[in-house]
Structures are given as structure tokens and as C-alpha cells.
Amino acid sequence: MARPTMEDVAARAGVSRALVSLVMRGSPKVSAARRTAVLEAAAELGYSPHAMARSLASRTSHVLGVMVSDLHNPFWAEVVDGLDGHARAAGFELVINTGGRSPSREQQALRSLTSFRPAGIALLGPVVASSAITAAADVPLVLVSRSSRLSIVDTVNDDGRAGSALAVDHLVALGHREIVHIDGGSGSQAAPRRAGYQVAMARHGLTPRVARGEYTEAAGAAAVRSLRSPFTAVLAANDLNAVGVLSALAEAGLRVPEDVSVVGYDNTWLAGLRHIGLTTIDQPREEMGRLAATALISRVRGERTAAARLVVQPTLVVRATTGPPRTQ
Incomplete structure (x- = not known):
């Protein structure tokens, strides 16, 4: 079966395509009754808006790219949780890929992300060369767990x-x-x-x-x-x-x-x-993700141009693997 379209939803709900578009973008200009009718029609048809198509049509992207250097490290999953939560609350969606801790693979992953025409990109623990980061900086970039002197790039690190x-x-x-x-x-x-x-x-x-x-x-x-x-x-x-x-x-x-x-x-x-x-x-993994999303979205919205250098403070958590050395 063909993927249901906005036109299909509009026909099922008995409204215009333009009104369906307003509902899908969360516009407050739609009455509660019409919003309910559109959402019910979308659910019945199994329709969900295509983020890339929506971005291209409006010339405004609501997609943030995320490149995770190492998917095997659970640290990054918790950073992504914080990033995703803040991004979604601000109306953005994430597209995620990985570079496998390889500079060449990360460079390829970065090129792949830019093909989605994202509003901005977060690089988590990148090992890719600085020149590749500079080349991708025609959109806002934030690095997590990596320092940078580039004024066009924001960073989030612990000390x-x-x-x-x-x-x-x-x-x-x-x-x-x-x-x-x-x-x-x-x-x-x-x-x-x-x-x-x-x-x-x-x-x-x-x-x-x-x-x-x-x-x-x-x-x-x-x-x-x-x-x-x-x-x-x-x-x-x-x-x-x-x-x-x-x-x-x-x-x-x-x-x-x-x-x-x-x-x-x-x-x-x-x-x-x-x-x-x-x-x-x-x-503080989720906080680092939240800070990365905040920095990225503020750049996307043109709220600042100066580089953000955000540093969180680490703390010691004592559990069972440390104790006094045995008597020699």
C-alpha cells in the first residue's frame, strides 16, 4: 500500500490540506474540534509527517543530526536521552548515526547527516579531524566531550x-x-x-x-x-x-x-x-545532552553568535571496588 499523504488525511477528516499541515506543525490557530478530527483521521490511516519533506517545503528544518562516535558505550545513550528530551520539547526531531570511533567513518557519517539538511548537528565524542568539522560548519555544530577553538562551534565538556x-x-x-x-x-x-x-x-x-x-x-x-x-x-x-x-x-x-x-x-x-x-x-550525562541541545537550538534560532564553552563539574562516586591496599 502507498504511504498515506496529507491529502488523504484531509479527505478523511473533511478539511483542507492546509489545515492538516497546521495541525501537524502544532499551530495554535486550529480549533480543538478540527484538531481532533485531523488527528483521528491520521491515526486511522497510519499517517505520520515526513520530517525531511516538511523541512524542504517550509525551507525551515526541524531536524537535528546526532553523530555518536561509539554506540557500544552506554555513556552516550544517556547523553542522547538528555539531548532528545530537550530537542523534542523545543519542536525538533533527531536523526542519529555512528562513526564507530574511526576518523574516516566519522567523516562519512558527518557527510551523511548533512544530506538530511538538518538545522544543526551534535557530534558526541568525535575523533574526526578538525578540518572535517570546519567543512561541516555551514550549519550550527556542538561537540560533546571534545574541545575546539573554532568560534563557529560550541562545546560541552566535563572538567x-x-x-x-x-x-x-x-x-x-x-x-x-x-x-x-x-x-x-x-x-x-x-x-x-x-x-x-x-x-x-x-x-x-x-x-x-x-x-x-x-x-x-x-x-x-x-x-x-x-x-x-x-x-x-x-x-x-x-x-x-x-x-x-x-x-x-x-x-x-x-x-x-x-x-x-x-x-x-x-x-x-x-x-x-x-x-x-x-x-x-x-x-552528569543527561545534563550534558541537555546543554548540547540548548546550545544548538540557540544557534539555530539566531539567538547568539559567540561560541559557547560549557563545562560541567565531575564528582566522585564511591562503591565497592576501592579500599585500602593490603599490608605488604
Whole structure:
């Protein structure tokens, strides 16, 4: 069967196509009775407005593109929740794709999003080259968990340096001295988290030890297996990375936190699972999504031109994976 059209809805409801269009756009100029008639006719026919067609017809897009670098990381699902809730309340819909943590795939995903002619685009944790971001900036752009100096691009980040310092301070207060940081490699915001760890270790008179990693479970496990000298605590790149750390420690016969303490980063739902109980650094995920949507929509509506540099403060969430080091 052909997809029902606005004309079909108008005929079923006994009104004009123009009135159906007003109802679908949420116009207050339609009476309650006619609105009900149109919505009932649309429901009976299974009609829903096509966002792209509506945007092209009105020359005003109500679509926001969202590129998620890593769909496997639950952190981004919670950011999207916050972004989607605020965008829908403002009358926008989302089109979402992924770049798979690959610069070339992200560049392709960004080109695909622009083909939808969105009002604006949010890039979540992007690793794509800055030149590709600049090339796409003919529409408003916001980056989440990535910094930028481009005046045409807004950013939303947590204070990664402060977050890592919170983790180090917590572990040192418990008595740890041999603290390893498994970093996020070339991933977004890995550098400030690494720097925060190094500065905090130096402040406590301790020697930093950074193991190269990625924001993945496999990288966390591999990094732990590669460590040769003793350690009593690990600050993981993120919660997924920390789960890999926990797995590798269990394989080695080491208990958490009796033998090794582990701290993650993000405070996703994964960290709160009872059988994991991960001590972690909390980023306010839904708030970051809401801030991204707010920044994007204010640009779309022409309410400002200056770049927004929004920074949220991380907090420490203590659970079951940290404790004092065992007596040597």
C-alpha cells in the first residue's frame, strides 16, 4: 500500500490540506474540534509527517543530526536521552548515526547527516579531524566531550583534569602509592584526564604510570595484562575500560579491592550494577545532552553568535571496588 499523504488525511477528516499541515506543525490557530478530527483521521490511516519533506517545503528544518562516535558505550545513550528530551520539547526531531570511533567513518557519517539538511548537528565524542568539522560548519555544530577553538562551534565538556584528580586523591587517601592510569589513547578527552592524573600524582609526590589504552573493555584487559611492575590501584579510562580491568584482574587471581582497587570514569548504569559496584567519576550525562541541545537550538534560532564553552563539574562516586591496599 502507498504511504498515506496529507491529502488523504484531509479527505478523511473533511478539511483542507492546509489545515492538516497546521495541525501537524502544532499551530495554535486550529480549533480543538478540527484538531481532533485531523488527528483521528491520521491515526486511522497510519499517517505520520515526513520530517525531511516538511523541512524542504517550509525551507525551515526541524531536524537535528546526532553523530555518536561509539554506540557500544552506554555513556552516550544517556547523553542522547538528555539531548532528545530537550530537542523534542523545543519542536525538533533527531536523526542519529555512528562513526564507530574511526576518523574516516566519522567523516562519512558527518557527510551523511548533512544530506538530511538538518538545522544543526551534535557530534558526541568525535575523533574526526578538525578540518572535517570546519567543512561541516555551514550549519550550527556542538561537540560533546571534545574541545575546539573554532568560534563557529560550541562545546560541552566535563572538567577531565579535575575528575582524574578526584580519583587520585581518593586512592591516595586510602593509602595507595602505586597507582596506574590506563588512558583513552587518542580518544576524545583522554588528554585532559591523563594530564589531571599526572598532575595529581606529582602533587602527592608519586610517580605517574600511564598505560596506553582505549575507551573499550578489551583495551582495559589488555593494558592490565601488559603491566609488569607491582601496582595496587588502577584509574581506568572509562567505565567500559574498567570492566575489562576487573576481568583481567580476576583472571590473574587478584581480588578487588583487597589486592587491587579500581576506579572508572563516567558513572554509567554499568558502574551501578550490583555485581560490579564500580567506584567511578560521575559526568552528569543527561545534563550534558541537555546543554548540547540548548546550545544548538540557540544557534539555530539566531539567538547568539559567540561560541559557547560549557563545562560541567565531575564528582566522585564511591562503591565497592576501592579500599585500602593490603599490608605488604
